[in-house]
Amino acid sequence: MRPGVQARAARPDDLDDLVHLCMEARKESGMGAQLCTDDAERMRRQVGALLAVEGGLVLVGTLDEQPAGLLLARVVGPGPFTDATTLALEAVFVMHTARRRGLGHALLAAAAQAAEEHGAVEVYASPLPGARGMQRFLARLGFAPAAAFRVAGTAALQRRLAHDPAAVGPAVRRGAPRGLEDLIARRRQARAARQPGDDAITARHLHVERAVPAAHP
Template identity: 30%
Template sequence: MSRSLVSLRRATVADAPVLAELWGEALRRVDHAEQVADLTRVLTEAERDASGAGAASGVSRVLVAEYDGEVAGAVLLRVSTLSPLNLEPCVQAVSPHVFAAFRRRGVGRALMDGAVVFAEERGIDHVMTAANSVSRDANRFMARLALGPHAMLRVAPTAAVRAKLTTSRSAMATSARAERRQVTRVLAARRSMRRAQAQAQSQG
């Protein structure tokens, strides 16, 4: 049996530059140096967590997948809950990314296997991940691993949401004023009809 060329290891702070390239689209829209600084912080916290707990009790870990000795992909694993309201424990597999040159070589499967092992070590029954909604390949891959849709995450700049809310509030106010005017006209018409009917009855 041939030896697999894919291996997993824990990421270190030294991996921050290459992971900034891998995860560029998932990071803050800042320059590369700041992205590396962000990842250095993430990796430092993961290393601190690992050093202060046993293998089966740490709450976060960054795994790097290597293909024949080269960094091919990575995933951030974190113990969390299914939602802020549903406190069922789960392992979040955050951004399981693979460099384009190493796709379809078992790297993504190895990363998700690492997520499952991480969950199994902690007795956690659920693994959660996310895929770009427009990436059919990523979503098909997750579906093949029994990961079904749970929620659709929607994100927008705060200012954009505020603008839409303001526009919506203005439109609702305009609609409410128009409705009140319509009601006023209807009531006035009914009063006029009643007066006309009363006058006709008195004359009859």
């Protein structure tokens, strides 16, 4: 780590600086709305909640004792479907004027230390699409693709679900024919209604009908 570069756990009195850094990150991103809110007071409450909640990790990166970067993360797991604990990186940002000084590395090193202390076996990061600099930075540190995320607005999703033809099912779209289970049940009822001799006659009749085409192509 270079002299004057430090990454430490955030304190409540760092909230103003953290909000300022979040706002700067939003301005720089082409997808600001997906990064964070533009309401500074709301941003303050959200970062404060992450700072206070169990498993929340908020780091401040300083350059010559001046806040110039941040890292937001959460310890996730174990949960209903996995026994593993992971560290999910929500955001990593360094001010443009403080880059290429080792501050990003210092923040990630502190996050890796926190992950180890919490028993997290992996560290996940989900940088926004188009954040090429962050993508390259994470790739240099060994982050590999793990999954593809998709996003949909709640209201738009509800509208699509309400008008999706697939939601009514294939049976309704084709005039509600019987399903496979109904078909099997009807056939069983039909067999039960026949006399014992009828089944033998029907079987011999089908055997003859199928044998005739084979004998005369």
